[in-house]
Amino acid sequence: MKSIAIIGASGYTGAQITSLINADSHFSVQGLYVSENSLDKGRKLADLYPTYSHMAYTLSPLSDEAKKQIVAEADAVILATEHSVSLELAAWFYQQGLAVFDLSGAYRFADVAQYPKWYGFEHTHPEVLAEAVYGLAEWNREKIKQTRMIAVAGCYPTASLLALKPLKPFLTSMYPVINAVSGVTGAGRKAQLHTNFCEVSLTPYGVLGHRHQPEIATHLGQEVIFTPHLGNFKRGILATITVQLKPGTTEADVEKAYSVYDSEPIVTVKHNMFPKVDDVVHTPNCHIGWKYDANSGYLVVASAIDNLMKGAASQGLQCMKIHFGV
Template sequence: MIKVGIVGGTGYTGVELLRLLAGHPSARVTAVTSRKEAGMKVADLFPSLRGRIDLAFSTPDEARLQDCDVVFFATPNGIAMNEARELLAAGVRVVDLAADYRIQDVAEWEKWYGMSHGSPDLVAEAVYGLPEINREAIRGARLVANPGCYPTAVQLGFLPLIEAGAVELSSLIADCKSGVSGAGRKAEVGALLAEAGDSFKAYGVAGHRHLPEIRQGLGRAAAQPVGLTFVPHLTPMIRGIHATLYARLTADVDVQALFERRYEGEAFVDVLPAGSHPETRSVRGANVCRIAAHRPQGGDTVVVLSVIDNLVKGAAGQAVQNMNLMFGLPEQAGLGIVPLLP
């Protein structure tokens, strides 16, 4: 049984990790940290976990994280980079759900995240945890950088086209919408019901922190830099990301067949039949990305629709998927969850 520690167990990704791991056949949560809620029963803060998680929150110092086999950091940016080294030295594997190890260019990371990196030497070792492109590297990794939610939806949507050399790389467009849980579990005026409800807005048009991460991933697939316009939007829903992606074709390809071939055998990417329009509710609570590819009027523009649950395939579910790979478990272990409807 894999002993699991979670640093930062009171946020949305933390409680989602707890939900998924509570039903995992080969993993057991042995420590959950929170400085603010130390001593409180996890199930008292999250009643949905009553009878499933019989632990209290502890401070990081008290948690004996070095006794764990793997530790998930479900913390704000800037925490894992200062705490991962000690755990790695103790033989603990680490999965960081924040952005500390996602961007390989440390100077670029520091520019976008506004702080000095605490362990730049570990950045080169960190494996980017998108299993659909890095599965074998993840299996042998000590340190995994779990992808962001927008980057997961966008990269999975664009990858088949880029890998096939079928689109113009200088003018990719990602028009993305997210539920308010993507902002995290914190008091913030913009996420209040009276502020976000019955409204819809773009944000970060001049530049969003996920932009360099997406460009890095797509550039690796293309073996050259790509030009990407990325515009995120906030929608009045709790969970979900809908990415509408645009690219100009440079080859006359069967787009549907291309996507079906690329993701054949992938447990967590579902290519829908031609003409489909995936909905965010079709992935709610599940670790799956549903994709539909369109070529409107048979022209040279391809439109890809990619939907995920930002807290599952966009965060905690993908982290568990990575853990499964790191420990030689079936990739679907603990993740056979049917999406919630309605």
Template sequence: MSKQETIQCAVFGASGYSGVELLWLLHNHPVFDVTHAFSSSAREKAEPISALYPQLAGRCEQILQPWHSDLLPQLAQQVRVVFLALPHEASAELAPKLIAAGLVVFDLSGAFRLGDPLQHQAAYGFAQPKLSNDVPYGLAEFTQLKGDEPLVAVPGCYPTAAGLALRPVLALLAAHTTPIVNAVSGVSGAGRKAALHTSFCEVSLQAYGVAEHRHQPEMAQTIGRDVIFVPHLGNFKRGILATIYAQLAEQVSSDMVAEAFAACYAEQPFVRLVANPPKLQQVVGTPCCDIYFKVHGNQLILSVAIDNLLKGAAAQALQLANQYVGLPPTTGLTPSPGAVV
């Protein structure tokens, strides 16, 4: 693909929180042009996205359409890139059809993230579709796309935070250590669908999915070793704050940790090494990941913050798409057009 030309694209699941953030980013992008936006649920008629998100009135009047499979031939003639912000099983069903039609797919669901089909079955409760090509796992700062992959799996929000914090220092950790990841997410991580347990009046700070969250095997896959992962639901709208503990190898100093982070992220504009434990307000509405570390004896303590809907979903998808078509990773992401939700 040429970075000089306009690239027509479609967003599936544009009615959801991650989907509308992605739609808004693409709406403001200088190269990608959204020509189709589809809802993640069955709707009887087309309507402007501002009908669901009034804050976009006068700024984005993209029409949100119901999807029908008989639209695929027409879609394949009109767009080149498709972003899926759909439920996992919906993406698993639709993605192979889009690939067969010659479209490039960036999938924000968990349908293709795990390399082990048995782990996928255990985590998601359905069989992972078999594709003829390997699916790259798109942790953007550690991924090199060639630009000919038919599908790219966009990582989950929790694994993105943990992976960016731990991967630069893996060689400095004790061989036997199992990192502990204690993370809190805002309620937008549960999606837009109404549910009592994510109703803002019902939410209190609470652990959930202890030792069984589907992001645990993805997190372990991302960093290359087992982890203990305890997610929490917080009574705030968006963002993830993770505190991570791991034992360092003998003779590893704070300077060595600092050097490892600096060497890894010197050329990565969206990872910021900060001098104090980050606050969510530093990253919410941005495509950035802020990382702080402290060495206490032989223990490494990491504090990492991301926006779950941007760096943990929509912004990372666009960062990968930029790389795919040969654009700088910051294209359409800086300065940020601002968050929707």
């Protein structure tokens, strides 16, 4: 059984992955951690999230002492922390010999030049970044097995890339256009005005400037137009993507391309039927639906996931299982 420390465990993705690890016989929880000055240190996770009343874990401050204990006792750490926090913690734990599963974006680009532009910091650990593998589980299994530094894919990129990657041989120079809507948990648990109940109303944001645009483009190998929207629901992402395919591409070609998921239990693909967010929330699943007009060459594909599950926690667990071979 592998022992796992969860850092940022009081947040939405941290609490979610704690519940998944708690329920998995291959893993045990070494400890749950928050920042040293956290208002939640010493509190029980179940006091923050009564839905987890079956778990007795307490949130500990991530002191230097706690870090040493993690190194002595754990096989891996999950970082459910913001990008700049993960940047430093991932490098430190990696250098101590632990496997690191980072839910943030701090290690998702191989190119250090991307970080100042999209994350507002210089990447201070290029040597660890060089070891990092993108944790899009269905597409990167072999590499996830081979490295101890896994940058779990982002939420919108997971929904978008699972829909688009099978189509790569048929894409033209025209950019796929991705319109995606996320539930409010995508913005994390901390209080912010724009995620207040009274403020939330369906609207685009980050237009032509969201950090997930280059993440999708990098891991697809093709530029895209990406427009995220904030929806007035708690969990889930629906990405609806319009793309023009190469002249001569047939419906059978598309069918065959998506058959890559026939052996993947988590990804379900339907032709002429479209997914609903409610069918995937609280599950690790991705539901994809597509329709193609061979005359115009236009294909519309929609992809639904739970942002906290396949978009973060359950994909993190999937990567852990691949890495540890369980």
